[in-house]
Amino acid sequence: MQRISKISGALSGSYLQLCRRSLSRLPQTQPALVDDDAVLPKMPPFDYSPPPYTGPSAAEILKKRQEYLSPSLFHFYSNPLNSVDGKMQYLFDENGRRYLDAFGGIATVCCGHCHPDVVEAIVSQTQRLQHSTVLYLNHAIAEFAEALASKMPGDLKVVFFTNSGTEANELAMMIARLYTGCHDIISLRNAYHGNAAATMSATAQCNYKFNVVQTGVHHALNPDQYRGVFGSDGLKYAKDVQDLIDYGTCGNVAGFLAEAIQGVGGILELAPGYLPAVYGTIKKAGGLCIADEVQSGFARTGSHFWGFEAHGVVPDIVTMAKGIGNGVPIGAVVTTPEIAKVLTYRTYFNTFGGNPVSTASGLAVLRVIEKEKLQENAHVVGSYLKDRLTSLKEKHEIIGDVRGRGLMLGVELVTDRQLKTPAKVETLHVMDKMKGFSLSLSLSLSLR
Structure with missing residues (x-):
């Protein structure tokens, strides 16, 4: 931006x-x-x-x-x-x-490359403490989590830090499956969500899919306004999600995962009306709605801070990476306190998730976006x-x-x-x- x-x-x-x-x-x-x-x-x-x-x-x-x-x-x-x-x-x-x-x-x-405020935050934190563990206390992870939660709508205020977008989407899919007790997840054709076990299943581009076992994900018709069969009619595309639930699952699903604007898929913005309709369908089927904001988040779209906001929806889980650290390896999953509790049933741990240097960088990014009005700049330019x-x-x-x-x-x-x-x-x-x-x-x- x-x-x-x-x-x-x-x-x-x-x-x-x-x-x-x-x-x-x-x-x-x-x-x-x-x-x-x-x-x-x-x-x-x-x-x-x-x-x-x-x-x-x-x-x-x-x-x-x-x-x-x-x-x-x-x-x-x-x-x-x-x-x-x-x-x-x-x-x-x-x-x-x-x-x-x-x-x-x-x-x-x-x-921007080597933004002085971001560089200063990284250098300052590195000189003081380069790595710790979430088993100890550190101000950097707590301050960034608080600042990040303040940018989220509704009750989305519990943050899990990861190292990448793939990790974030893997965690989000696991949370949805654990919380709902279902395994089936719906994503979109032409989607890219990562290249690990679960995310490769959610990805729907053959260039990124290896011949390994991939289960539990159904790919819905992509609401592509340029090439799609229904043009910009989001409601017609949304019907395919209900059909997938009716004919491809037991009637209940774990969740729905989608970007508001498909990045790797060719900068495809989902058709108007699609997300509200699909979110309603998923809720009725007992599932959670996951917004992949790895590329469209952090004010890049200009009109809103998060891509999903342009569609008037509030997801249950939001994933993010890339712009969150301005190039420093960091990702995150944000969800509600109720949903977050599901990970307390066992031990979830990430050695580098929430690293002090990474979170210091993330906090600096939020401050720069606000101070320099980068969201407004993205919209105007x-x-x-x-x-x-x-x-x-x-x-x-x-x-x-x-x-x-x-x-x-x-x-x-x-x-x-x-x-x-x-x-x-x-x-x-x-x-x-x-x-x-x-x-x-x-x-x-x-x-x-």
């Missing part, structure tokens, strides 16, 4: 010639994306120069990654970005070149950016859809607007070219 009001210049001009056909197949005698006579937009002035970099080159790092790290790791760009420094909304490579970071470390750096992107859609047929809210926006490229055929090759090509314009982006790996 870095301040990117200067981005308007990057959206104008003829330098980005988006074409309907495959950009990668444009004749080499013609400029693929850049007009030689066009004036490329320049970065606005920025009062920071990174210190000289003396570490290994990008080629050396890539070689070590290939030799020592998991072969499952991949990287963006044909010429990978070696990010060695970061300051607020910018990243710097090994040569000191500045990039506008529109990726934010997968929607994680919500206050995001609305402007969305309007400008939408205007590009009117000029370039390859742009099929512009969606999202605040600074959680997505642009879908298609080769045919009628068929909505994903422009996979073109999307990768555009990403590579945007790096050349000093703009760091991401793409949805679902690429339906």
Whole structure:
């Protein structure tokens, strides 16, 4: 949610010639994306120069990654970005070149890279006490839990700290199953909620699912306003949840897990009216409603602090990570006192959950969001950016859809607007070219 009001210049001009056909197949005698006579937009002035970099080159790092790290790791760009420094909304490579970071470390750096207030909180706590245990008392975890609870609606005020979004969703699913005494959980097609045992079951994208035992999760029709069979009619999509309960379960469920805006799924905001209807259906079936706010939380959507608030619902459990620590590994589950009691029946423990440094960072993030009015900034800048992107859609047929809210926006490229055929090759090509314009982006790996 870095301040990117200067981005308007990057959206104008003829330098980005988006074409309907495959950009990668444009004749080499013609400029693929850049007009030689066009004036490329320049970065606005920025009062920071990174210190000289003396570490290994990008080629050396890539070689070590290939030799020592998991072969499952991949990287963006044909010429990978070696990010060695970061300051607020910018990243710097090994040569000191500045990039506008529109990726934010997968929607994680919500206050800006190395925000001085967050850095100060981390350094101060690290110098005093780097790690403790929840078996002892420490002010950092208690103060952050209190501050976090103050941002929640209703009776959501009991916090369990984890280390990631996957952990948070795993815990939330277990709590729902323990509290209700049921095993069946409903999530959405196209969803991503993590890559551990239960969360892989809840995830509904084959790219992220291994051939291991996955049980107890039913995937409902996705209320996709762009590709869905019912368009923006949330109530029609919601009926599928009742059908799943009627025909796929004993009539009772443990819960329903969903993001208000699917992040990994392509920045898909659920159709209006869907969540209120589904929450009602789940309640009647004895289940709990779980809001996955790992990406859409912490004011990123601009209009609200939490994504679910835009739909007028109050969940029973909320999960979060990413922006909660501005890059420090931390996640959380927030629920009601009544539901939280279920974990007292046995011993639930997390060695690093609630680490003093992590929670100090989290508290600093909340204070920065409030002090610098980042929610308002996300709304104002995001609305402007969305309007400008939408205007590009009117000029370039390859742009099929512009969606999202605040600074959680997505642009879908298609080769045919009628068929909505994903422009996979073109999307990768555009990403590579945007790096050349000093703009760091991401793409949805679902690429339906």
